Amino acid sequence: xxxxxxxxxxxxxxxxxxxxxxxxxxxxxxxxxxxxxxxxxxxxxxxxxxxxxxxxxxxxxxxxxxxxxxxxxxxxxxxxxxxxxxxxxxxxxxxxxxxxxxxxxxxxxxxxxxxxxxxxxxxxxxxxxxxxxxxxxxxxxxxxxxxxxxxxxxxxxxxxxxxxxxxxxxxxxxxxxxxxxxxxxxxxxxxxxxxxxxxxxxxxxxxxxxxxxxxxxxxxxxxxxxxx
Numbered sequence: 001x002x003x004x005x006x007x008x009x010x011x012x013x014x015x016x017x018x019x020x021x022x023x024x025x026x027x028x029x030x031x032x033x034x035x036x037x038x039x040x041x042x043x044x045x046x047x048x049x050x051x052x053x054x055x056x057x058x059x060x061x062x063x064x065x066x067x068x069x070x071x072x073x074x075x076x077x078x079x080x081x082x083x084x085x086x087x088x089x090x091x092x093x094x095x096x097x098x099x100x101x102x103x104x105x106x107x108x109x110x111x112x113x114x115x116x117x118x119x120x121x122x123x124x125x126x127x128x129x130x131x132x133x134x135x136x137x138x139x140x141x142x143x144x145x146x147x148x149x150x151x152x153x154x155x156x157x158x159x160x161x162x163x164x165x166x167x168x169x170x171x172x173x174x175x176x177x178x179x180x181x182x183x184x185x186x187x188x189x190x191x192x193x194x195x196x197x198x199x200x201x202x203x204x205x206x207x208x209x210x211x212x213x214x215x216x217x218x219x220x221x222x223x224x225x226x227x228x
Contacts, residue, residue, distance in 0.1 A: 004197060007174055008182040015090070015165075015178060016158035019097040023105040023154055026098070031109035032135050050103045057100070057163025064096045065168050088170045093178075096168040097158045105154045112146025113139055145217040156209040160202065 034046060052060055066072055068086035070079045078084045086092045116139060124134040140147065162180035169176030171185060179202060186195035 004194075004201070005182070008177050008179040008198075009201065011090075011174070011176075012159045012178040012180070015093055015097055016155045018094050019101055019158045020105075020151055020155045022094070022098055023101060024151065027102060027105035027109060027150070028135075028140075031106045032113055032139070034106070034110050035113035049106050052100050053103050057161075058167065060100060061096070061164040061167030064099060064164065068092055068095060068168065087168055088172065088176060090169075090175055093165055093169040093176055096164050097161060100161060100164045101154050101158050104157045105150045108146045108150035108153065109143070112143030112150075115146075116142060145220045148216050149213055152209055152213045156206055160206065 030049065034042065034049070037045075039045075065087060067074055069075045070085060075086050078086055084091070086095060120138060120142070121134060124138045129137065159178075160180060161178075162184065165176070165178055166181055166184070169178075169181075171177045171181050177185075179198060183195055183198045183202070186192075186198060
């Protein structure tokens with residue numbers, strides 16, 4: 001009977017949790033600005049934030065690997081000043097995951113902000129609330145479905161990522177060997193029975209996550225409709 005090594009799954013969940021928390025605080029002001037700005041550069045800004053969705057993971061992974069290596073200005077700076085290498089470790093995985101999952105956090109939040117009633121925002125400003133207060137006390141509480149979608153989809157997407165994390169982190173047990181990389185190695189060694197088990201676990205997790213999103217959003221819609 002095949003036994004499951006849960007370490008890659010735990011590492012995947014840890015990476016996804018850290019990435020989601022970091023991206024929330026980075027993507028929130030970005031999404032708010034994109035939803036409010038009227039600049040002509042908005043399409044360009046939206047295109048930049050969406051690039052990780054359309055770029056092949058190998059391309060994005062290559063540039064992240066180069067950007068974090070000790071041969072790059074960023075990698076060299078951290079290596080010389082702090083003695084820290086940003087590739088082939090968990091720190092590098094977090095940075096790569098934040099870059100790759102960025103649009104999955106930004107887009108649902110931006111869509112939620114753009115769906116808000118403009119009169120609600122103007123009333124908050126008239127009442128003397130600052131833009132930051134308006135964001136956290138008025139806008140954010142009124143886009144709960146979008147917020148939940150952003151958090152859960154970002155988490156799930158990070159758990160399932162393969163190409164970028166393999167290029168930037170490699171496969172170091174307990175450090176960078178996440179579940180998707182473990183499955184790839186099982187297939188390479190033709191251990192299909194264990195690969196089936198690992199893959200089934202990932203399918204179950206993905207289904208539960210998405211089911212939770214749809215149930216929550218449906219509940220919120222019914223709750224909102226009851227007050228109309």
